[in-house]
Amino acid sequence: MTNKLKLILLILTFATCYTHAEIQFAYYDQYASLYPDCVDDEDSKVYTLDEPFLEEPVFPGGGRVQMTRFVWFSTEVLDVKGPDGEQLKGKVLIKTIIDRCGVAGNIEVIQSLSDQQDAEAVRVIESFPIMKPASLDGYRVKVEMIIPVYFTKTYVPKKKYDFDDDDWGDDWGDDWDDGEYYSDDDDDDDDESEGTGGGFNPNYNWDDWDDDW
Numbered sequence: 001m002t003n004k005l006k007l008i009l010l011i012l013t014f015a016t017c018y019t020h021a022e023i024q025f026a027y028y029d030q031y032a033s034l035y036p037d038c039v040d041d042e043d044s045k046v047y048t049l050d051e052p053f054l055e056e057p058v059f060p061g062g063g064r065v066q067m068t069r070f071v072w073f074s075t076e077v078l079d080v081k082g083p084d085g086e087q088l089k090g091k092v093l094i095k096t097i098i099d100r101c102g103v104a105g106n107i108e109v110i111q112s113l114s115d116q117q118d119a120e121a122v123r124v125i126e127s128f129p130i131m132k133p134a135s136l137d138g139y140r141v142k143v144e145m146i147i148p149v150y151f152t153k154t155y156v157p158k159k160k161y162d163f164d165d166d167d168w169g170d171d172w173g174d175d176w177d178d179g180e181y182y183s184d185d186d187d188d189d190d191d192e193s194e195g196t197g198g199g200f201n202p203n204y205n206w207d208d209w210d211d212d213w
Contacts, residue, residue, distance in 0.1 A: 028070075028129040030060035031102055035133075038101035046097055046142045047134065057098040057143060058132035071149055074124045079155040080114045088114055092121035092149045100140040102131040113151060121149035 049056050059067035082088040093111035096104045107125050109118045125147060134143040 027061035027066075030129075031058075031132045032130050034130070035101055040099035040101045040103070040142070044100070044142055046144050047136065048144050051136065051143075053136060054141070054143065055135045057102065057134045057145070060129050060131065067147070070128070071124055071147065074127060075149055075151065075153075076120055077153045077155045078116050078120060078151065079157075080116050080151075087155055088117070089152050091151065092118055094121050094125050094147045094149060095144060096125050096147060097142055097144050098131055098134060099142050100133050102133045104128040104131075110146065117149075117151050120151075124149055 047054055059070070080088040090113045091111070092109060092113045095106075095108045095110045097106040098104055104125055107122050109122065112118050113121075133140045135141060
């Protein structure tokens with residue numbers, strides 16, 4: 001496989017992942033226009049989710065499942081060291097009030113992990129899209145929610161490449177030719193007329209993508 005074809009395949013891989021992400025999160029503005037220009041600045045009772053007959057807030061795209069997905073994909077992996085010198089993992093518990101406009105506010109950390117991770121958890125909840133507000137007896141109400149923000153993904157430093165148009169093939173050749181991303185049955189991968197040709201390695205473990213990069 002030629003270097004140009006390898007580059008095209010790599011670009012297509014990233015483009016596909018980006019497109020999937022766009023489709024996955026395209027519903028975030030589902031309730032943005034439900035109550036236009038809504039501002040909930042009046043004092044009112046704050047309910048909890050165990051209130052009888054309460055209809056809890058609905059996160060765009062499918063409720064709690066999509067809320068969990070949003071938190072997981074929005075949380076940045078931080079390299080915070082614990083007492084043992086290893087990456088600190090765990091969860092931060094955030095208490096927030098979803099107001100009658102569907103906006104998450106009054107955000108408070110009720111279970112801490114570290115200052116940096118607490119701040120990141122707060123940032124994620126602050127970035128919540130507008131939800132469908134909770135309701136009780138047909139009226140919109142404020143409701144308190146406790147949301148876990150998990151820091152369990154492994155931090156992997158990103159490699160930075162300084163590409164030169166004249167020798168970019170040298171930078172990428174080793175990774176492609178070692179059987180990681182690309183497999184070729186022929187020893188001479190520059191001659192596509194011999195052997196059976198090549199393609200992506202179907203046994204490649206994509207969980208190791210960050211490690212390889």
